[in-house]
Amino acid sequence: xxKGISYAARMVSISHERPVESQRRLRSVLRAxxxxxxxxxxxxxxxxxxxxxxxxxxxxxxxxxxxxIPATADAAExxxxxxTTFAPQLDNSGYVGWLATTIKQRLGSGVFVICGDNPRxxxxxxxxxxxxxxxxxxxxxxxxxxxxxAADPLDLDLHVFEVVETSPTSAISxxxxxxxxxxxxxxxxxxxxxxxxxxxxxxxxxxxxVTTSYAQLGTDGRPRSGMATMHVEQTADGRLLLxxxxxxxxxxxxxxxLRSIExxxxx
Numbered sequence: 001x002x003k004g005i006s007y008a009a010r011m012v013s014i015s016h017e018r019p020v021e022s023q024r025r026l027r028s029v030l031r032a033x034x035x036x037x038x039x040x041x042x043x044x045x046x047x048x049x050x051x052x053x054x055x056x057x058x059x060x061x062x063x064x065x066x067x068x069i070p071a072t073a074d075a076a077e078x079x080x081x082x083x084t085t086f087a088p089q090l091d092n093s094g095y096v097g098w099l100a101t102t103i104k105q106r107l108g109s110g111v112f113v114i115c116g117d118n119p120r121x122x123x124x125x126x127x128x129x130x131x132x133x134x135x136x137x138x139x140x141x142x143x144x145x146x147x148x149x150a151a152d153p154l155d156l157d158l159h160v161f162e163v164v165e166t167s168p169t170s171a172i173s174x175x176x177x178x179x180x181x182x183x184x185x186x187x188x189x190x191x192x193x194x195x196x197x198x199x200x201x202x203x204x205x206x207x208x209x210v211t212t213s214y215a216q217l218g219t220d221g222r223p224r225s226g227m228a229t230m231h232v233e234q235t236a237d238g239r240l241l242l243x244x245x246x247x248x249x250x251x252x253x254x255x256x257x258l259r260s261i262e263x264x265x266x267x
Contacts, residue, residue, distance in 0.1 A: 020179040024158040024262065025091065026098045030146045032087035037139050041132045042068055043075035056081070056127055057114040068114065068127070079112075080135030082142065085125040092124065102145065103130065107137055154208055154232050156189075157182040159240060159260045167254030170246075171195055171218060178258060187212065195219050201228070208232050210242070225249050235259070 017025065042056070047065040051058065055067040071078040086092045096113050103111055115126040130138045149158055161178040175194035180187065187210055191199040195218050203212030210230035217223050228246035235241050240260040247253050 018160055018177070018179055020158045020160055020181065022094055023098065024149065026095050027145055027149060027158075029086065029090050029092045029095055030099075030142070031148070032090055033146075034085040034087075035142065035146070036083040037135075038081045038083060041071040041075075041078040042081045042129065043071040043078050045069050045072070045075075057116070059114070068129070071132075078132040079129040080132050080138065082128045082130075082139065083125065084128060085118075085121055086123060088122045096126070099128070099142070099145075103138060103141060106141055107134055109134055109138070111138075153234050154205070154240065155182055156180040156187055156205065156210075156232065156240065159262060161189075161240075161242060161258040161260050163256065164259045165255075165257035167256065169248070169252050169254040170256055171216065171224065172199075172256060191216070203228075203230075205232070214246075 044066050045052075047058070047067050051065075052067055052069050055069050057068045058065050060066065068081075086095075096115075100111050100113070103109055109131055112129045113126050114129075115124065117124055149155070157180065159180045161180065163172050163174050163176050166172060172191070173194035176191055176196055177193050178189045178191040180189040182188075182205060185205050186202075187205050188200070188202045191201070197217045197219055199214060199216030201212045201214035203210055208231055210232060212228050212230065213225070214228060215223065215225040226246055226248040228244050230245075231243045233241050233243075239262070242256075242258040244256040244258065245253070246256065
């Protein structure tokens with residue numbers, strides 16, 4: 001290692017998170033990263049003698065070396081490539097899997113990733129490759145994911161909620177955690193913990209009002225369901241507060257109050 005060069009980021013980090021916490025962190029990682037959508041098209045080519053000067057990366061197997069180079073006219077498979085240089089000292093663990101899964105779910109395509117480390121430019125970087133015929137769509141999706149999570153301060157997307165108040169008829173407790181997702185006003189959440197093995201709610205938010213239906217399985221093996229109306233507001237410290245009036249399918253009613261663990265991004 002050259003004099004004066006230090007590593008500001010780890011190649012691999014270990015962290016334990018809920019799924020929405022991972023997504024929230026990784027979108028912050030993407031926003032902080034430096035992205036360059038490389039011009040032209042690229043392909044893989046076996047190296048028979050010397051390394052091409054314009055190769056981006058090389059890999060090898062038992063039969064020798066292969067290089068990622070500008071696509072030749074006869075290349076059977078051509079790719080678009082995006083260079084991502086991550087901001088130092090941010091935990092980017094899981095980024096590749098999250099982005100690859102999102103691209104697969106939204107656009108149907110697989111990707112390849114070649115990773116490296118350059119301490120002169122902050123640390124970890126990678127080349128993300130994708131089929132050339134959907135390059136514009138992949139780049140638009142990456143740019144979309146790099147936008148702030150929500151301009152609406154009451155948006156519930158990617159928030160984890162804890163329980164701060166319950167009624168005697170409630171099945172949830174302070175050990176229960178809710179993981180919310182919202183898109184276009186459509187709301188869904190999974191919840192577990194305490195006496196809840198697994199629960200799901202779906203609904204719609206209009207301004208500060210959320211109407212939902214929920215179903216859950218308790219540790220006693222009993223399934224239960226009901227409907228609820230929630231009022232969402234932002235607290236002085238930037239968190240979200242959900243006040244829920246619920247009605248079980250048997251007509252029993254009650255009230256719960258939930259509070260987000262994270263501040264709203266639009267705070």
